[in-house]
Amino acid sequence: xxxTLNSIPERATKPRERGFTMAMDKGLSIREVEDFLExxxxxxxxxxxxxxxxxxxxxxxxxxxxxxxxxxxxxxxGTLFEAFIVRNQFDDYRRVLDQYEMTFAEVSDGSLEMxxxxxxxxxxxxxxxxxxxSEVGSKDAEKIIPPYMWIxxxxxxxxxxxxxxxxxxxxxxxxxxxxxxxxxRSGLVEEILTQIPFEKILWEAxxxxxxxxxxxLLGANVNLGNIAPSEVIPLETIRLGLRGDTFxxxxxxxxxx
Amino acid sequence: xxxTLNSIPERATKPRERGFTMAMDKGLSIREVEDFLExxxxxxxxxxxxxxxxxxxxxxxxxxxxxxxxxxxxxxxGTLFEAFIVRNQFDDYRRVLDQYEMTFAEVSDGSLEMxxxxxxxxxxxxxxxxxxxSEVGSKDAEKIIPPYMWIxxxxxxxxxxxxxxxxxxxxxxxxxxxxxxxxxRSGLVEEILTQIPFEKILWEAxxxxxxxxxxxLLGANVNLGNIAPSEVIPLETIRLGLRGDTFxxxxxxxxxx
Amino acid sequence: xxxTLNSIPERATKPRERGFTMAMDKGLSIREVEDFLExxxxxxxxxxxxxxxxxxxxxxxxxxxxxxxxxxxxxxxGTLFEAFIVRNQFDDYRRVLDQYEMTFAEVSDGSLEMxxxxxxxxxxxxxxxxxxxSEVGSKDAEKIIPPYMWIxxxxxxxxxxxxxxxxxxxxxxxxxxxxxxxxxRSGLVEEILTQIPFEKILWEAxxxxxxxxxxxLLGANVNLGNIAPSEVIPLETIRLGLRGDTFxxxxxxxxxx
Numbered sequence: 216x217x218x219t220l221n222s223i224p225e226r227a228t229k230p231r232e233r234g235f236t237m238a239m240d241k242g243l244s245i246r247e248v249e250d251f252l253e254x255x256x257x258x259x260x261x262x263x264x265x266x267x268x269x270x271x272x273x274x275x276x277x278x279x280x281x282x283x284x285x286x287x288x289x290x291x292x293g294t295l296f297e298a299f300i301v302r303n304q305f306d307d308y309r310r311v312l313d314q315y316e317m318t319f320a321e322v323s324d325g326s327l328e329m330x331x332x333x334x335x336x337x338x339x340x341x342x343x344x345x346x347x348x349s350e351v352g353s354k355d356a357e358k359i360i361p362p363y364m365w366i367x368x369x370x371x372x373x374x375x376x377x378x379x380x381x382x383x384x385x386x387x388x389x390x391x392x393x394x395x396x397x398x399x400r401s402g403l404v405e406e407i408l409t410q411i412p413f414e415k416i417l418w419e420a421x422x423x424x425x426x427x428x429x430x431x432l433l434g435a436n437v438n439l440g441n442i443a444p445s446e447v448i449p450l451e452t453i454r455l456g457l458r459g460d461t462f463x464x465x466x467x468x469x470x471x472x
Numbered sequence: 473x474x475x476t477l478n479s480i481p482e483r484a485t486k487p488r489e490r491g492f493t494m495a496m497d498k499g500l501s502i503r504e505v506e507d508f509l510e511x512x513x514x515x516x517x518x519x520x521x522x523x524x525x526x527x528x529x530x531x532x533x534x535x536x537x538x539x540x541x542x543x544x545x546x547x548x549x550g551t552l553f554e555a556f557i558v559r560n561q562f563d564d565y566r567r568v569l570d571q572y573e574m575t576f577a578e579v580s581d582g583s584l585e586m587x588x589x590x591x592x593x594x595x596x597x598x599x600x601x602x603x604x605x606s607e608v609g610s611k612d613a614e615k616i617i618p619p620y621m622w623i624x625x626x627x628x629x630x631x632x633x634x635x636x637x638x639x640x641x642x643x644x645x646x647x648x649x650x651x652x653x654x655x656x657r658s659g660l661v662e663e664i665l666t667q668i669p670f671e672k673i674l675w676e677a678x679x680x681x682x683x684x685x686x687x688x689l690l691g692a693n694v695n696l697g698n699i700a701p702s703e704v705i706p707l708e709t710i711r712l713g714l715r716g717d718t719f720x721x722x723x724x725x726x727x728x729x
Numbered sequence: 730x731x732x733t734l735n736s737i738p739e740r741a742t743k744p745r746e747r748g749f750t751m752a753m754d755k756g757l758s759i760r761e762v763e764d765f766l767e768x769x770x771x772x773x774x775x776x777x778x779x780x781x782x783x784x785x786x787x788x789x790x791x792x793x794x795x796x797x798x799x800x801x802x803x804x805x806x807g808t809l810f811e812a813f814i815v816r817n818q819f820d821d822y823r824r825v826l827d828q829y830e831m832t833f834a835e836v837s838d839g840s841l842e843m844x845x846x847x848x849x850x851x852x853x854x855x856x857x858x859x860x861x862x863s864e865v866g867s868k869d870a871e872k873i874i875p876p877y878m879w880i881x882x883x884x885x886x887x888x889x890x891x892x893x894x895x896x897x898x899x900x901x902x903x904x905x906x907x908x909x910x911x912x913x914r915s916g917l918v919e920e921i922l923t924q925i926p927f928e929k930i931l932w933e934a935x936x937x938x939x940x941x942x943x944x945x946l947l948g949a950n951v952n953l954g955n956i957a958p959s960e961v962i963p964l965e966t967i968r969l970g971l972r973g974d975t976f977x978x979x980x981x982x983x984x985x986x
Contacts, residue, residue: 217789218825221816242705244507250758253788267714268705274510275474298714301723302478311475326719354716448756448782457781457812459868462840466815499962501764524971525962531767532731555971558980559735568732583976611973 224435234436235260255447266294293323323350335375342376352383352391362406384419427460481692491693492517512704523551550580580607592632599633609640609648619663641676684717738949748950749774769961780808807837837864849889856890866897866905876920898933
């Protein structure tokens with residue numbers, strides 16, 4: 216840190232199991248990735264190349280190398296997995312992961328219908344090849360999954376081999392964990408946490424109010440995802456109680472003297 | 473493309489008459505233009521220097537050269553044309569176009585009152601010098617133009633020499649084609665399309681929901697404009713059915729096996 | 730300017746007491762700062778490193794040098810001052826200002842409770858060391874300060890030594906001067922202006938509609954702050970009547986012939 220402030224919440228350090236930040240790259244240039252890592256390299260733990268943007272990004276190999284050189288793992292968004300599955304191209308997908316030397320992958324069913332057994336089989340198979348993040352929750356705002364079902368799905372996916380489960384919110388933060396207004400479905404989150412260890416969950420929380428809500432409930436070291444590259448530094452200050460939104464929250468807890 | 477996915481909608485290739493993307497540069501630096509073109513150069517067909525930002529941009533000549541070297545034509549936003557017209561400086565405007573070696577220009581009347589005959593004369597005169605895009609629709613949310621009038625205006629402007637007509641939406645996407653909420657005036661769009669060939673229209677659609685709406689109605693190769701530079705890659709995935717929003721749309725149509 | 734347009738509102742030039750633009754850097758990389766200054770260096774008068782982002786920004790010294798070399802002063806957001814105060818580290822804060830050779834500082838009480846006498850003492854003390862901007866208004870949307878109190882606080886802070894007083898709006902533009910919807914509390918602003926000279930006030934106005942509102946009320950040379958780096962060029966065009974929003978405003982006033 217650039218100077219000393221007392222009573223700052225303790226932050227997990229890399230490699231982090233808790234308090235990690237997943238950022239979403241939806242088409243950065245090489246130089247933009249370098250700029251992003253210069254500023255946020257210490258605070259970002261993993262980068263998702265959003266949905267299937269990797270299909271059209273011209274600089275893919277080079278970009279992945281820049282992230283790799285900085286020690287930041289990357290993975291392709293779950294929609295890409297689904298795009299291969301819906302076309303019966305699962306083996307092609309596995310080859311693409313090899314071709315680009317990916318060490319992580321996401322398994323999701325946000326845009327298609329898939330029996331949950333089948334999804335868990337994909338998690339198990341891909342876990343032999345890479346570290347798997349699996350995502351629960353639909354991208355369709357009409358599909359409301361009740362809390363007990365979120366828990367059941369998350370447990371099964373972790374048992375099938377998922378490293379962490381992701382709570383779906385999309386880039387916009389308006390489905391899954393959130394109402395269409397962006398408001399958190401707070402009862403849902405609290406019920407999930409009675410059954411699933413909090414370090415196993417990566418909450419997608421692209422909007423500031425959502426990040427604040429999770430940090431107030433779960434502390435500086437909650438895992439948050441779908442963070443825009445330019446919002447990683449702001450998020451870090453929210454985690455540390457150094458932005459108005461959480462300024463009093465940690466002080467009230469820690470009573471600095 | 474970086475890997476092979478079956479049953480991807482066929483995309484027009486450059487130079488495109490259909491399916492082209494107009495992006496809006498509202499003050500990028502030289503390096504930001506280079507970054508933008510590195511990533512999106514294959515997907516962007518023309519760049520508008522938004523409204524009269526070219527008046528205050530310090531790096532104008534150099535920036536135009538960077539776009540030119542990449543084979544991407546540029547034009548000044550219609551508000552600049554109007555700023556010259558309202559000051560009785562049309563001849564100065566023509567000289568500015570020459571001075572900066574512009575090959576395209578926009579004629580619009582979004583911020584001033586102009587007889588339509590007069591607008592068509594400007595289109596005709598400028599067509600002798602450059603390729604003209606003309607814009608229909610007011611920037612004033614209070615001014616509702618009925619569908620038959622949109623059609624009449626568009627026809628007259630194409631006859632006067634406009635290469636394409638632009639449906640107004642502003643940078644914010646909340647006027648003209650759209651209600652103040654950003655919702656598409658869908659009856660208006662459908663009625664226009666009964667009379668004007670769809671490749672002759674460039675729809676301003678800065679918001680994702682608007683892009684999705686046009687792509688679902690008119691397909692991957694609809695002409696869309698006012699796209700933020702960082703949204704050109706995301707838009708390309710929406711065109712290809714590779715983002716959640718259009719994921720099922722093209723599959724349902726094409727029944728991949 | 731790149732070409733000549735008649736009847737453009739006269740703009741104050743640097744160093745400006747009126748019409749200055751404060752931009753907010755919330756974590757730019759060195760190269761992004763260079764890009765920002767290439768484009769907006771002539772139009773931005775001072776840069777705030779938003780709230781306490783300077784605590785976590787890895788490139789702080791270097792970044793401050795880049796701004797300094799371009800002749801743009803910088804200051805740390807008021808939340809950083811408050812973070813030191815709430816921890817009883819005021820002397821440390823003064824040392825940090827020295828360590829980073831800061832020539833400006835902000836005194837605010839947006840996130841904590843502080844007697845106003847005490848706030849004015851901080852303003853007086855820091856004024857011996859740097860030029861002080863002080864901020865009036867809470868970051869808490871629930872705390873509504875009546876107009877007579879805004880005026881009383883502003884007067885006292887200017888008398889205590891503040892160079893300018895800032896009207897609070899946050900990065901989001903939804904508290905203080907603004908309702909939670911972002912709408913301007915216009916009666917409040919007008920009443921303040923009956924008592925405080927307008928060049929002494931820096932209005933935080935991050936949203937375009939807010940910028941437009943202030944420029945229509947107070948002219949091209951109103952002091953505006955919390956402007957995103959990419960919005961400095963667009964703001965400049967709004968000041969000059971060269972964007973749709975203020976296109977007619979200045980023309981109606983000046984009757985160009």
